[in-house]
Amino acid sequence: DAKTTQPPSMDCAEGRAANLPCNHSTISGNEYVYWYRQIHSQGPQYIIHGLKNNETNEMASLIITEDRKSSTLILPHATLRDTAVYYCIVRVGGNDMRFGAGTRLTVKP
């Protein structure tokens, strides 16, 4: 599976959009981009995934560049409860998930 690079930490003001970047320059054509988050003391939670088209669900939007070498997870209106570690993972779908270091997002009032 392709390796991902994320900033170790980010801050965001409550109510503003949180934009979390991820670089995956070695991604292959059949690898999906997944985002999970882990709130303190809980198991990871699935957020969203995509292959090459932008995706949106009730939690977030995923923007994937045309060359697929990077993506951005957008939380449109961040709340204090969105404070968590966010993991970007690229892999062929269906099986195990391998986690990198992630981005620690802190939403501040």
Add this chain to the structure above:
Amino acid sequence: SAVISQKPSRDICQRGTSLTIQCQVDSQVTMMFWYRQQPGQSLTLIATANQGSEATYESGFVIDKFPISRPNLTFSTLTVSNMSPEDSSIYLCSVLRDSYTGELFFGEGSRLTVL
């Protein structure tokens, strides 16, 4: 969504002993995964457990240290054997919730402290 129950939720153990962690899922699943999360670190995959076959271990993890059982499609156990303080971690069970999306669903984890 699948409900995963892990037991124990936390435990404190003595060096040299073994502990078995149970993972119960409320629906039948083909693939189950065990992860370890050491303090302040990300998750590391230990092994994949499929019903009816031996678990597949990742590099750095061996069956003698982390034996896994998968007796049916709703249950699995992970044993941490001959524990040392370095085994102090959160151990998480995960299942493939949706084979189409590839989404994994995680339990809340078992926090193990080895003295």
